[in-house]
Amino acid sequence: TLFKKTSKTIGLIVPDISNPFFPELVRAIEDVMNIYDYTVILCNSDEKSEKEKQYMDVLKQKYVDGMILTTNQLAIEEVMELDIPIVVLDRPSDHSFPSVIADNYHGARLATRHLYGIGCRKIAHIQGPAHVVNAMQRFYGYRDEMKSLGLWEEALIIQGNYQLRQAKEAVLQALQTNQVDGIFAGNDAMAVGALKAVQQLGLRVPEDVAIIGYDGIPLTEMTTPELSTISQPIYEMGAIAARLLVKKIEGQFIEQLHYVLPVTLIERESTNRRG
Numbered sequence: 001t002l003f004k005k006t007s008k009t010i011g012l013i014v015p016d017i018s019n020p021f022f023p024e025l026v027r028a029i030e031d032v033m034n035i036y037d038y039t040v041i042l043c044n045s046d047e048k049s050e051k052e053k054q055y056m057d058v059l060k061q062k063y064v065d066g067m068i069l070t071t072n073q074l075a076i077e078e079v080m081e082l083d084i085p086i087v088v089l090d091r092p093s094d095h096s097f098p099s100v101i102a103d104n105y106h107g108a109r110l111a112t113r114h115l116y117g118i119g120c121r122k123i124a125h126i127q128g129p130a131h132v133v134n135a136m137q138r139f140y141g142y143r144d145e146m147k148s149l150g151l152w153e154e155a156l157i158i159q160g161n162y163q164l165r166q167a168k169e170a171v172l173q174a175l176q177t178n179q180v181d182g183i184f185a186g187n188d189a190m191a192v193g194a195l196k197a198v199q200q201l202g203l204r205v206p207e208d209v210a211i212i213g214y215d216g217i218p219l220t221e222m223t224t225p226e227l228s229t230i231s232q233p234i235y236e237m238g239a240i241a242a243r244l245l246v247k248k249i250e251g252q253f254i255e256q257l258h259y260v261l262p263v264t265l266i267e268r269e270s271t272n273r274r275g
């Protein structure tokens with residue numbers, strides 16, 4: 001008889017668990033997987049495709065029943081070769097695996113328009129890593145909104161890598177030679193870095209420079225001033241992805257393969273100019 005080895009474990013590859021977006025996502029996945037008696041093995045790829053590939057091979061050797069990928073730097077052939085149920089989460093891909101993402105493009109337009117709405121005219125964007133698809137989608141959202149507001153000439157792109165410290169340094173440097181009155185950071189960690197940099201330069205938030213982040217992590221409520229952000233349904237994203245994977249593993253019918261979940265604007269002190 002044919003025997004397919006199963007382990008009741010799944011692999012989860014995230015880029016960087018020290019980014020506070022991911023603990024909440026991982027929590028949701030684990031909660032749902034536990035309901036179905038699966039254990040989750042967590043791996044950090046550090047945004048590197050070699051590391052992601054290595055982990056996928058190791059996970060396969062451990063007979064995981066499926067994988068959730070939030071990194072997705074790999075070529076489709078490499079992933080297909082594995083012949084294991086896969087769900088793509090948070091970072092979209094152009095292949096046909098079931099996927100759960102949030103509406104990055106729309107969220108970025110929302111953030112940019114919000115800064116415009118409170119009077120900002122020189123709006124900078126701190127962009128996430130250029131090889132990460134959701135970072136680019138957020139950049140396109142910013143660009144298109146700036147164009148439609150007639151502000152694209154005034155645009156300033158600050159290169160970030162989704163990490164707090166690097167963003168702080170990048171903003172300190174950019175503001176040596178540029179004047180801005182609004183900053184849209186591609187994630188919340190970078191918004192915290194930007195806040196620190198702006199304050200260090202003796203500027204007031206939101207009066208001189210308004211700041212909005214992206215993700216909706218709890219840290220944004222702990223800063224002074226509290227940070228406005230575009231909130232992603234992080235827990236829900238993880239939970240839906242986990243349920244999709246269980247269905248795939250167990251060969252059940254999947255009525256919806258691709259999810260693009262809505263995001264919402266959360267207005268806090270860092271963009272409140274009403275005084």
Ligand code: RIB
Pocket residue numbers: 019021090091134162186187188189214215
């Ligand atoms: O915080 C980092 C970003 O990486 C998040 O916005 C999330 O979308 C993830 O891809």
